[in-house]
Amino acid sequence: MAARQMIIGMHLGNGYGNLPGAWRAPSVDPQSYTSFDAKVRHAQAAERGKLQFLFLPDGPTHVGDLANEPPHFNLDVMVTLAAVARETKRIGLVATGSTTFNEPFNLARQFKALDVMSHGRTGWNAVTSSGEDVAANYGRRLPSSADRYARAHETVQLVQTLWGSWGKDAWVHDQASGRFANAEQVAPVNMSGKFVASRGPLYIPPSEQGQPVLFHAGGSPNALELAGRFASGVIGAAFTIDDARTQRAAFRASAERAGRNPDEIKFFAGLMTTIANSRREGLDRRITLSGRTFTQRASYLGQMLGLRLDPARLDEPLSPEQLAGARPSPGDPRSVQALKIAREGWTLRDVLAHGVIDYHPVIVGPAVHAADHMQEWFEAGAVDGFWVSPDIYEDGVDAFVEGVVPILQARGLFHREYDGATLRHHLGAPTQYGIDPRLAL
Amino acid sequence: MAARQMIIGMHLGNGYGNLPGAWRAPSVDPQSYTSFDAKVRHAQAAERGKLQFLFLPDGPTHVGDLANEPPHFNLDVMVTLAAVARETKRIGLVATGSTTFNEPFNLARQFKALDVMSHGRTGWNAVTSSGEDVAANYGRRLPSSADRYARAHETVQLVQTLWGSWGKDAWVHDQASGRFANAEQVAPVNMSGKFVASRGPLYIPPSEQGQPVLFHAGGSPNALELAGRFASGVIGAAFTIDDARTQRAAFRASAERAGRNPDEIKFFAGLMTTIANSRREGLDRRITLSGRTFTQRASYLGQMLGLRLDPARLDEPLSPEQLAGARPSPGDPRSVQALKIAREGWTLRDVLAHGVIDYHPVIVGPAVHAADHMQEWFEAGAVDGFWVSPDIYEDGVDAFVEGVVPILQARGLFHREYDGATLRHHLGAPTQYGIDPRLAL
Numbered sequence: 001m002a003a004r005q006m007i008i009g010m011h012l013g014n015g016y017g018n019l020p021g022a023w024r025a026p027s028v029d030p031q032s033y034t035s036f037d038a039k040v041r042h043a044q045a046a047e048r049g050k051l052q053f054l055f056l057p058d059g060p061t062h063v064g065d066l067a068n069e070p071p072h073f074n075l076d077v078m079v080t081l082a083a084v085a086r087e088t089k090r091i092g093l094v095a096t097g098s099t100t101f102n103e104p105f106n107l108a109r110q111f112k113a114l115d116v117m118s119h120g121r122t123g124w125n126a127v128t129s130s131g132e133d134v135a136a137n138y139g140r141r142l143p144s145s146a147d148r149y150a151r152a153h154e155t156v157q158l159v160q161t162l163w164g165s166w167g168k169d170a171w172v173h174d175q176a177s178g179r180f181a182n183a184e185q186v187a188p189v190n191m192s193g194k195f196v197a198s199r200g201p202l203y204i205p206p207s208e209q210g211q212p213v214l215f216h217a218g219g220s221p222n223a224l225e226l227a228g229r230f231a232s233g234v235i236g237a238a239f240t241i242d243d244a245r246t247q248r249a250a251f252r253a254s255a256e257r258a259g260r261n262p263d264e265i266k267f268f269a270g271l272m273t274t275i276a277n278s279r280r281e282g283l284d285r286r287i288t289l290s291g292r293t294f295t296q297r298a299s300y301l302g303q304m305l306g307l308r309l310d311p312a313r314l315d316e317p318l319s320p321e322q323l324a325g326a327r328p329s330p331g332d333p334r335s336v337q338a339l340k341i342a343r344e345g346w347t348l349r350d351v352l353a354h355g356v357i358d359y360h361p362v363i364v365g366p367a368v369h370a371a372d373h374m375q376e377w378f379e380a381g382a383v384d385g386f387w388v389s390p391d392i393y394e395d396g397v398d399a400f401v402e403g404v405v406p407i408l409q410a411r412g413l414f415h416r417e418y419d420g421a422t423l424r425h426h427l428g429a430p431t432q433y434g435i436d437p438r439l440a441l
Numbered sequence: 442m443a444a445r446q447m448i449i450g451m452h453l454g455n456g457y458g459n460l461p462g463a464w465r466a467p468s469v470d471p472q473s474y475t476s477f478d479a480k481v482r483h484a485q486a487a488e489r490g491k492l493q494f495l496f497l498p499d500g501p502t503h504v505g506d507l508a509n510e511p512p513h514f515n516l517d518v519m520v521t522l523a524a525v526a527r528e529t530k531r532i533g534l535v536a537t538g539s540t541t542f543n544e545p546f547n548l549a550r551q552f553k554a555l556d557v558m559s560h561g562r563t564g565w566n567a568v569t570s571s572g573e574d575v576a577a578n579y580g581r582r583l584p585s586s587a588d589r590y591a592r593a594h595e596t597v598q599l600v601q602t603l604w605g606s607w608g609k610d611a612w613v614h615d616q617a618s619g620r621f622a623n624a625e626q627v628a629p630v631n632m633s634g635k636f637v638a639s640r641g642p643l644y645i646p647p648s649e650q651g652q653p654v655l656f657h658a659g660g661s662p663n664a665l666e667l668a669g670r671f672a673s674g675v676i677g678a679a680f681t682i683d684d685a686r687t688q689r690a691a692f693r694a695s696a697e698r699a700g701r702n703p704d705e706i707k708f709f710a711g712l713m714t715t716i717a718n719s720r721r722e723g724l725d726r727r728i729t730l731s732g733r734t735f736t737q738r739a740s741y742l743g744q745m746l747g748l749r750l751d752p753a754r755l756d757e758p759l760s761p762e763q764l765a766g767a768r769p770s771p772g773d774p775r776s777v778q779a780l781k782i783a784r785e786g787w788t789l790r791d792v793l794a795h796g797v798i799d800y801h802p803v804i805v806g807p808a809v810h811a812a813d814h815m816q817e818w819f820e821a822g823a824v825d826g827f828w829v830s831p832d833i834y835e836d837g838v839d840a841f842v843e844g845v846v847p848i849l850q851a852r853g854l855f856h857r858e859y860d861g862a863t864l865r866h867h868l869g870a871p872t873q874y875g876i877d878p879r880l881a882l
Binding site: 021023024026028030031033034036040060062065066067068069070071073074075076078079080082083085086087101102103105106109110112113114116117133136137138139173174175178179180181182183186192196197198199200203204205292 | 462464465467469471472474475477481501503506507508509510511512514516517519520521523524526527528542543544546547550551553554555557558574577578579580581614615616619620621622623624627633637638639640641644645646733
């Protein structure tokens with residue numbers, strides 16, 4: 001039997017990359033934010049690397065420094081993925097869609113239409129919205145977390161039920177007999193919950209994978225429960241192997257409590273990459289593009305280490321006194337890694353350029369370092385795979401695909417070819433049409 | 442100065458065409474309902490004919506005979522148009538989006554994303570939903586017409602305001618200076634009405650036409666008022682020149698009352714086509730494909746003419762007694778044309794095959810007949826153009842493009858080339874960004 005292999009997704013965000021200054025790189029079209037050519041190009045690059053899915057985060061608002069940095073998200077995830085679906089063949093397409101401010105019927109319709117268009121490659125990252133700024137775009141106040149998750153449970157069940165409301169074998173389309181559909185297999189769902197309701201049916205036949213695959217993102221007890229019931233994939237965030245392993249185990253246990261096989265839920269940790277010939281070259285790339293943000297980050301790093309760091313002294317390493325007096329914040333798992341880097345003697349600027357206060361572990365340097373990191377986490381049982389966020393899509397996807405992927409393949413850790421055509425196949429997710437009968441009310 | 446020329450749109454519906462049996466035609470892929478290849482192909486055919494826009498109706502439900510006929514609408518209009526946008530260059534893309542069951546922020550985002558993707562070719566047919574079956578898909582009862590139109594007015598204003606909330610010159614994207622945006626030109630809208638509200642801003646820069654163009658469909662006094670204020674195009678329905686001229690004049694007067702130039706609103710009448718070498722050939726095509734529906738239609742035609750028509754005698758012309766005793770229903774403008782056809786001596790089957798009880802005037806026969814019809818209506822001041830619904834997309838678009846378009850061009854009634862690249866240009870609609878200042882509250 002073949003050894004277990006990791007599954008890799010790629011973050012597809014604003015068209016530039018995870019570095020705030022990615023849009024300024026000489027190789028980058030500064031209009032990539034509105035360029036669907038650019039997004040298709042990045043998706044195709046990921047597909048050349050046989051990556052199993054693209055992941056599009058979303059959150060219809062922007063909190064940031066727009067004068068200097070682009071918005072974080074796609075103009076619209078469904079419109080973007082429709083373009084990508086037509087211009088790729090195998091890679092899965094996972095879009096975030098909020099259960100808080102969308103109608104279930106509209107979610108069901110758009111995701112299943114995309115699934116049909118992509119020939120069974122679509123996933124729905126079903127999340128709850130947070131932030132009063134998002135709620136305000138819908139003229140509302142943010143509901144309580146309990147209400148948001150209650151609505152999410154109802155919405156996911158209703159959407160999946162609508163997906164199954166056009167019977168699996170309903171569509172006959174037999175020109176000779178004139179029978180278009182087995183109408184008796186296209187039935188209303190008539191579901192009504194506390195928060196959402198719909199009559200249905202939804203008039204969309206099954207895709208090649210039946211219906212979209214569910215993802216979830218988040219680490220709260222509520223997220224754990226929702227993902228355990230419904231998700232085939234979890235978009236995770238973890239800074240250490242221990243943290244990832246604990247999270248993965250919790251999601252697996254939650255799936256088991258819901259009556260599922262724990263292998264049905266895959267945990268993906270985030271990984272940010274600057275692949276370069278050397279660590280020095282990688283650090284310089286990051287400094288050139290996003291060094292402007294380091295002054296502010298220096299004081300944040302100081303808080304994390306319990307030190308007063310002087311943003312005016314970015315070119316000096318931390319002093320022996322500072323290193324000795326550092327008290328890494330126990331509440332921030334990044335602080336241990338940050339102190340480790342600082343102790344290697346890098347200047348404050350270089351320490352920051354390592355991405356020590358970023359949202360995920362950051363690899364800066366040769367491809368083999370990323371491969372080593374991924375292998376270590378994977379073999380420790382901490383993850384089923386990763387979702388990778390390159391510093392700059394324009395060349396960072398290629399750097400990952402041409403540098404890291406072949407190493408993982410040579411080590412037997414990653415497949416060499418797509419051996420199936422649907423996202424459900426790529427994930428090893430079980431067949432499902434409509435709601436999971438084990439979970440039906 | 443160039444003579445006024447007509448504007449032509451093409452209906453892009455379920456992938457088959459306006460004949461209920463279109464899906465059974467030998468040339469048709471019976472899976473066109475789920476085939477985006479088919480929809481792209483039909484759109485490209487319309488673009489070869491230099492048509493100014495595609496029109497996608499929508500109404501998230503289906504009332505019909507699914508055993509024998511496909512659903513009427515696209516799987517999802519936005520997903521479909523995203524594919525079409527990437528694979529066409531000039532033709533406008535007009536999608537129907539309900540103001541009744543959609544969040545304004547979501548509408549604003551998807552339509553403007555599509556407008557950016559299509560480089561300024563998008564139009565929004567902003568309608569109110571009707572039918573309890575649609576409302577039930579959203580777990581609601583249908584609001585009163587007054588409430589639906591009040592919400593529509595608020596929604597259109599809010600959506601247009603959100604479109605303008607990213608200032609026209611806000612996006613600098615200057616790599617050298619590092620200035621991404623003039624953040625002070627990206628402002629919240631903070632609009633709050635009785636039915637909808639949003640804070641904004643929407644983070645999408647202008648398209649090549651600034652923002653999508655508004656369309657409306659409907660003939661009620663409420664529709665007249667909404668279209669008069671906001672619409673650049675009206676998707677109309679009229680059976681006679683007089684009816685069309687009256688409607689067009691009413692929309693123009695409504696625009697004038699709203700402070701606009703009446704030429705800013707274009708009225709498009711529907712036209713259904715079966716283009717064939719002869720009328721006989723066209724009738725046979727329609728009978729072969731949709732003759733099954735004629736039994737039911739015979740009794741409907743009987744009601745329309747005040748006659749008892751025997752569905753068992755489809756192969757006989759109406760008798761002299763029947764023709765003499767016919768009393769065409771004064772409430773149904775189709776009845777005059779139906780009686781005229783019946784008096785020509787066609788069999789009952791052939792009368793029905795003329796499409797006399799269809800939703801729009803139907804041309805069955807040589808291309809020149811369609812061209813004559815269009816010229817007559819256009820020169821009578823009854824329309825600014827048409828939206829054409831071919832019997833079968835797979836060859837009916839080509840038949841129109843290769844047959845009717847060259848005649849109209851030779852007569853100087855239709856342009857020979859796109860002389861602009863945006864829908865706003867194709868329609869001659871004035872520049873607008875954000876809400877029309879003449880209408881601002």
